[in-house]
Amino acid sequence: xxxxxxRGKRGIIAVIALLIIGVGLFSSLEKLAGNVSPxxxxxxxxxxxxxxxxxxxxxxxxxRGFDTLIETAVxxxxxxxxALVIGRGVVQMKHYSExxxxxxxxxxxxxxSLTVILRFLGLPAAILLFSYGIMVVTASSTSGGGGFQCxxxxxxxxxxxxxxxxxxxxxxxxxxxxxxxGAVGLGGYTLLGLPGFLTSGYxxxxxxxxxxxxxxxxxxxIFGDPFRLSLYLQEGIFYSTPGIIPLINIAEAxxxxxxxxxxxxxxxxxxxxxxxxxxxxxx
Amino acid sequence: MSAYPSNxxxxxxxxxxxxxxxxxxxxxxxxxxxxxxxxxxxxxCLALIALFSSYGYHWFTGLPALRPETLTFTFDPSFPAWRLxxxxxxxxxxxxxxxxxxxxxxxxxxxxxxxxxxxxxxYMGMIFLLFASAVIIIMVNDLYxxxxxxxxxxxxxxxxxxxxxxxxxxxxxxKYTFFSALSGAGLAIALALILGLTGxxxxxxxxxxxxxxxxxxxxIILYVAFAFFVLSWIYAGGLAPIHPLKSEVYGASFPHGxxxxxxxxxxxxxxxxxxxxxxxGTLPFVREVMLAISVITMMLGVVMALIQTDxxxxxAYLIIxxxxxxxxxxxxxxxxxxxxxxxxxxxxxxxxxxxxxxxEALYYFxxxxxxxxxxxxxxxxxxxxxxxILGTMAxxxxxxxxxxxxxxILIQAALKVGLPEVAAVILMVSVxxxxxxxxxxxxLFLKPPETxxxxxxxxxxxxxxxxxxxxxxxxxxIGVYPTIVVSFxxxxxxxxxxxxxx
Numbered sequence: 024x025x026x027x028x029x030r031g032k033r034g035i036i037a038v039i040a041l042l043i044i045g046v047g048l049f050s051s052l053e054k055l056a057g058n059v060s061p062x063x064x065x066x067x068x069x070x071x072x073x074x075x076x077x078x079x080x081x082x083x084x085x086x087r088g089f090d091t092l093i094e095t096a097v098x099x100x101x102x103x104x105x106a107l108v109i110g111r112g113v114v115q116m117k118h119y120s121e122x123x124x125x126x127x128x129x130x131x132x133x134x135x136s137l138t139v140i141l142r143f144l145g146l147p148a149a150i151l152l153f154s155y156g157i158m159v160v161t162a163s164s165t166s167g168g169g170g171f172q173c174x175x176x177x178x179x180x181x182x183x184x185x186x187x188x189x190x191x192x193x194x195x196x197x198x199x200x201x202x203x204x205g206a207v208g209l210g211g212y213t214l215l216g217l218p219g220f221l222t223s224g225y226x227x228x229x230x231x232x233x234x235x236x237x238x239x240x241x242x243x244x245i246f247g248d249p250f251r252l253s254l255y256l257q258e259g260i261f262y263s264t265p266g267i268i269p270l271i272n273i274a275e276a277x278x279x280x281x282x283x284x285x286x287x288x289x290x291x292x293x294x295x296x297x298x299x300x301x302x303x304x305x306x
Numbered sequence: 307m308s309a310y311p312s313n314x315x316x317x318x319x320x321x322x323x324x325x326x327x328x329x330x331x332x333x334x335x336x337x338x339x340x341x342x343x344x345x346x347x348x349x350x351c352l353a354l355i356a357l358f359s360s361y362g363y364h365w366f367t368g369l370p371a372l373r374p375e376t377l378t379f380t381f382d383p384s385f386p387a388w389r390l391x392x393x394x395x396x397x398x399x400x401x402x403x404x405x406x407x408x409x410x411x412x413x414x415x416x417x418x419x420x421x422x423x424x425x426x427x428x429y430m431g432m433i434f435l436l437f438a439s440a441v442i443i444i445m446v447n448d449l450y451x452x453x454x455x456x457x458x459x460x461x462x463x464x465x466x467x468x469x470x471x472x473x474x475x476x477x478x479x480x481k482y483t484f485f486s487a488l489s490g491a492g493l494a495i496a497l498a499l500i501l502g503l504t505g506x507x508x509x510x511x512x513x514x515x516x517x518x519x520x521x522x523x524x525x526i527i528l529y530v531a532f533a534f535f536v537l538s539w540i541y542a543g544g545l546a547p548i549h550p551l552k553s554e555v556y557g558a559s560f561p562h563g564x565x566x567x568x569x570x571x572x573x574x575x576x577x578x579x580x581x582x583x584x585x586x587g588t589l590p591f592v593r594e595v596m597l598a599i600s601v602i603t604m605m606l607g608v609v610m611a612l613i614q615t616d617x618x619x620x621x622a623y624l625i626i627x628x629x630x631x632x633x634x635x636x637x638x639x640x641x642x643x644x645x646x647x648x649x650x651x652x653x654x655x656x657x658x659x660x661x662x663x664x665x666e667a668l669y670y671f672x673x674x675x676x677x678x679x680x681x682x683x684x685x686x687x688x689x690x691x692x693x694x695i696l697g698t699m700a701x702x703x704x705x706x707x708x709x710x711x712x713x714x715i716l717i718q719a720a721l722k723v724g725l726p727e728v729a730a731v732i733l734m735v736s737v738x739x740x741x742x743x744x745x746x747x748x749x750l751f752l753k754p755p756e757t758x759x760x761x762x763x764x765x766x767x768x769x770x771x772x773x774x775x776x777x778x779x780x781x782x783x784i785g786v787y788p789t790i791v792v793s794f795x796x797x798x799x800x801x802x803x804x805x806x807x808x
Contacts, residue, residue, distance in 0.1 A: 044533075047526075047529075047530040047533060048495065048530060050526060050530075051499055051526060051527040051530040051531075054523070054524050054526065054527055055499070055502045055503065055524075055527060058524065059502045059505070060502070060503060060504055060505035060515070061505050062388075062501075062504055062505015062506045062511075062515070063388055063389075063390065063505060063506050063507070063508070063511070064505065066372055066388065066390060067390070070390075085367060086367060086369060086390065086391075087367075087392060087450070088366070088367050089366040089367060089392050089451075090392060090450060090451055090454060093442070093451070093454045093455065093458060094454055096325060096435070096458055097454070097457055097458045097461060099329075100432075100435060100458060100461045100462055100465060101461060103332060103428050103431060103432065103465060104432075104461060104462075104464055104465040104468060106428065107428055107429075107432075107465060107468045107469050108468050108476065108479075108480075114422060114423075114425055114426055114428065114429040114469045114470075114471055115422070115423045115471055116418075116421045116422050116423065116470075116560055116669070199335070202332060202333060202335065203333060206329045206330070206332060206333040209325070209329050210326060210329045210330070213322055213325055213326055213329070214326075216318065216322065219367075219368060220315075220318060223313070223368050224311075224313035224315065224368075225312075225313050225364070225365060225366065225367065225368030225391075226317075226318035226322070226364065226366050226367075227366055227367045227368075228367055228368030229367065229368075235368065235369075235370065235379075237368065
């Protein structure tokens with residue numbers, strides 16, 4: 024938007040609207056200060072320790088785990104929309120007066136300007152970042168949201184390698200591969216609701232933690248035992264299991280790698296498809 | 307025990323199936339036949355689930371509710387208890403809305419998979435996610451989840467528009483996405499304020515808490531939350547003053563995509579409108595503000611439709627104007643108003659789908675949609691010509707079509723609360739809709755061609771004709787037997803309604 028458009032009447036209206044919104048919002052916050060009602064969070068806090076040792080993990084992936092699924096889908100949708108934007112005209116309708124598909128040339132790389140040190144340290148740095156991402160997600164049972172962080176760290180490694188090596192990126196993620204990874208992630212997260220649905224009738228019931236004792240002990244063991252934790256406290260040793268939370272985190276990591284990787288891919292390398300006749304004719 | 311379960315099987319399936327379909331069709335990417343089969347079968351499956359499901363709740367992740375008087379946990383939703391789980395509800399209103407939307411989905415995916423060239427996976431995925439977002443908004447009883455669904459819904463709208471692949475659609479989608487940031491943030495602030503005030507994200511629990519305490523000077527927080535909620539409502543439905551953005555979205559998409567977009571938008575307007583009525587309806591001036599926005603939208607939309615010279619854009623502005631008709635009824639908040647508004651939403655998405663499918667058919671006859679052309683298409687395709695005329699009559703509120711029934715209820719509702727001005731505007735919108743539409747229909751379908759240039763005819767997909775006549779039949783059947791739909795709406799309207807004069 025051209026800032027000059029905000030001069031005159033429009034600018035005055037915008038300033039007045041902003042002032043009204045600001046005053047309303049700040050007066051509300053001022054009234055809420057010290058008066059925030061704890062409501063349902065009191066009960067959540069009382070129960071959270073029964074699942075993961077970290078309350079946030081329990082809140083985000085168990086109590087409100089379905090919320091998090093839809094939030095995860097937002098990242099996935101963002102990636103697909105980005106690909107559709109960059110690859111404009113890739114989807115076309117017969118008989119529709121289409122414009123020619125937009126060409127989205129990849130960014131120009133000048134890897135020759137990199138110093139020798141950076142060029143040779145790039146790959147080890149990317150590998151280290153990748154390993155760190157794996158470490159974060161494997162520790163997700165005791166921390167909140169390890170899956171998302173893992174995905175972001177891994178795609179940072181991909182971006183870093185792309186900056187260092189351009190088209191010769193040693194992390195060779197193709198677009199179909201990234202779409203596949205994203206699909207495994209979002210699809211996997213979604214399907215992790217199935218065991219709870221089939222056994223208890225409640226979608227995404229945490230069958231591994233089973234704090235309401237509504238699934239069979241066998242199923243409880245299958246999903247709960249691999250992630251069982253022993254907590255050594257002054258009061259004694261306590262056992263708990265986050266159940267399906269670590270699995271959800273792994274699926275989340277796949278989704279984030281696929282989605283954010285696809286966004287990077289589209290912006291870095293462009294998005295083009297062979298012409299229809301070329302596809303039919305083979306190569 | 308309650309007659310309604312807290313683990314109704316159909317609710318998660320209605321949400322999860324479209325998400326999984328979106329993932330799978332995106333994965334198979336350009337395998338046209340496979341995408342077609344998966345999409346149509348899934349859409350049929352969703353319609354059947356909506357049709358045959360019983361009513362009840364679903365408490366996602368299987369957390370119970372806490373009964374405050376006994377401090378015991380219960381899985382029975384009939385007790386007034388604080389919900390720990392994310393709650394969805396499927397009742398008669400949800401059933402009729404989701405069923406109609408899934409019928410539209412069936413024909414949209416059938417028409418799209420026939421018309422689209424290769425690499426249609428991502429586009430088809432967006433159509434299913436559009437369905438999922440609307441279904442969530444219709445069923446959810448949780449403020450936080452409502453916000454997420456509105457967020458994803460806005461992004462998916464951009465995806466469907468961008469998928470249409472022209473520079474116009476790109477501009478429309480990017481503008482819409484830019485404003486979605488403001489609207490999404492607005493809704494987030496609204497829910498944060500309500501959450502701070504009550505401590506409950508479950509809408510019923512938050513309302514119960516608000517009714518149990520004396521807010522005093524804290525009620526200003528509710529007004530501020532309402533203001534941000536209105537922002538989101540305006541944005542989701544394309545009401546004034548956001549109407550230019552939403553009309554661009556409708557006009558720049560493939561017509562079948564617009565059929566799905568307008569369905570999502572109108573049903574979201576109903577669902578969010580009911581949430582607003584439940585939370586803020588008894589506050590002074592709230593419904594007056596909603597009514598003013600609705601009336602302005604109706605008038606602006608129809609006036610803009612009158613000055614358009616392209617069939618697509620005429621429809622785009624009429625969709626906006628008729629969104630105002632829907633929200634007028636909801637804003638009145640009375641039983642009759644709510645019945646009229648919700649009934650109008652259901653009727654509107656059906657007859658607009660007829661007109662949009664007719665618009666799609668024009669692409670098979672050379673793709674000219676400008677009303678400056680005289681194509682005389684009714685001679686070449688008499689069934690298409692007849693369908694577009696019947697669709698026009700339904701949209702204009704002419705008996706015996708469905709539009710007449712809902713507009714009549716709306717006019718009666720406005721008169722009953724002593725607002726003849728609103729009734730007059732509704733009547734004006736009906737008449738002007740007829741003028742705007744019939745002018746285009748006459749030029750494109752009825753008037754003989756002025757030039758000797760022949761219209762190239764390509765085989766129109768059978769699915770398009772079947773869809774067209776299926777929805778024409780629905781406009782007629784609902785018009786003659788309105789109770790088929792009204793009986794589903796009335797119980798909810800009675801439960802939510804608030805007298806106009808408190």
